[in-house]
Amino acid sequence: MATNSQIWRVRSLKAHGIVILLVLDLCLQCVTGYLSSPHVGQEPPYSRDAQPVITSPVVPAPSSASPTDSDSYASKCPSGGECKRLPADCISCSYHHNCSYGKPASFSCKSKKGVHCTGESGQQQKNFSLSVTCQFCWQLDPSQYRCSNPTKCMTVACPRKRYNATCQVLDHVHCLGKRVFQKGLYCNWTGGYKWSTALALSITLGGFGADRFYLGQWREGLGKLFSFGGLGIWTLIDVLLIGVGYVGPADGSLYI
Structure with missing residues (x-):
C-alpha cells in the first residue's frame, strides 16, 4: 500500500504538470496570435535610424532617373563640326553678367562630354572662345524663341488680355540666363476663321x-x-x- 508521502508526491507532480501545460498553452496562443497579426512582416511606423522619404511629385526619386538622360543632348550635337557653331545644349560656357548690354562679349566655353568639335584651323579642340551679344534670353527678338500659345485666351477684349507663356530659345541661339523662361504675351491665337x-x-x-x-x-x-x-x-x-x-x-x- 502507498504511504501518505507517496500519495502527496503524486498529487504534487500532477499539479505541477497541469500548471506547466497551462503555461505552454498560453504561450502557444500568444505566439499564434502574433503570427496571424497583420502587423507581422511590416516595418515599424517609426525608426530611429530611418531617413525621411520624399513623396512630393516635384522632386523625383533618384532611382527613377535614367542613366542616359545626362547624355541625351549628344543625339542632336553634330560631330566634327566647328565648335562655335554648336547648339547651346552641346556646350558649357562661363557667362558673366558684367558685360555691356547689346554689345558683343567673349566667353570661355567647352564642349560637353561626348561632343567632338574643331577650331577654325580644323584641329580638334575642347576649350574655345565664343562671342555672344550681351543680353538675357527673355530679351531676345521674338523670332529667336518659341512660346506656347493657349487656345483659351480672349483676343477680342479691351484692354487687350495677356497670358503667361512658356518660351524656349532656339537651339543655335546663345544668350545669358535660362533658356526656358516665362513671358507675358498678348493673346494672338487663331481658330481658322476668315x-x-x-x-x-x-x-x-x-x-x-x-x-x-x-x-x-x-x-x-x-x-x-x-x-x-x-x-x-x-x-x-x-x-x-x-x-x-x-x-x-x-x-x-x-x-x-
Missing part, C-alpha cells in the same frame, strides 16, 4: 444670321434669323462691326 468669309456672309446672308452662325455665335444667329435681321437694322450694324473687326469668333481667336 475675316473675308465672315464679312461676305454678313453682307449677303446677314439677314438670316449666317455670319453669326459662321462665327459660332448661335444665340445671336437665331435672334437674327427669327427677327429677319432685326428688320435690317441689326444686319447693317453687324456689317459695320465685322468690317472693323469688333465682332470676332465666339472662341475668342483672331481672324486669319
Whole structure:
C-alpha cells in the first residue's frame, strides 16, 4: 500500500504538470496570435535610424532617373563640326553678367562630354572662345524663341488680355540666363476663321444670321434669323462691326 508521502508526491507532480501545460498553452496562443497579426512582416511606423522619404511629385526619386538622360543632348550635337557653331545644349560656357548690354562679349566655353568639335584651323579642340551679344534670353527678338500659345485666351477684349507663356530659345541661339523662361504675351491665337468669309456672309446672308452662325455665335444667329435681321437694322450694324473687326469668333481667336 502507498504511504501518505507517496500519495502527496503524486498529487504534487500532477499539479505541477497541469500548471506547466497551462503555461505552454498560453504561450502557444500568444505566439499564434502574433503570427496571424497583420502587423507581422511590416516595418515599424517609426525608426530611429530611418531617413525621411520624399513623396512630393516635384522632386523625383533618384532611382527613377535614367542613366542616359545626362547624355541625351549628344543625339542632336553634330560631330566634327566647328565648335562655335554648336547648339547651346552641346556646350558649357562661363557667362558673366558684367558685360555691356547689346554689345558683343567673349566667353570661355567647352564642349560637353561626348561632343567632338574643331577650331577654325580644323584641329580638334575642347576649350574655345565664343562671342555672344550681351543680353538675357527673355530679351531676345521674338523670332529667336518659341512660346506656347493657349487656345483659351480672349483676343477680342479691351484692354487687350495677356497670358503667361512658356518660351524656349532656339537651339543655335546663345544668350545669358535660362533658356526656358516665362513671358507675358498678348493673346494672338487663331481658330481658322476668315475675316473675308465672315464679312461676305454678313453682307449677303446677314439677314438670316449666317455670319453669326459662321462665327459660332448661335444665340445671336437665331435672334437674327427669327427677327429677319432685326428688320435690317441689326444686319447693317453687324456689317459695320465685322468690317472693323469688333465682332470676332465666339472662341475668342483672331481672324486669319
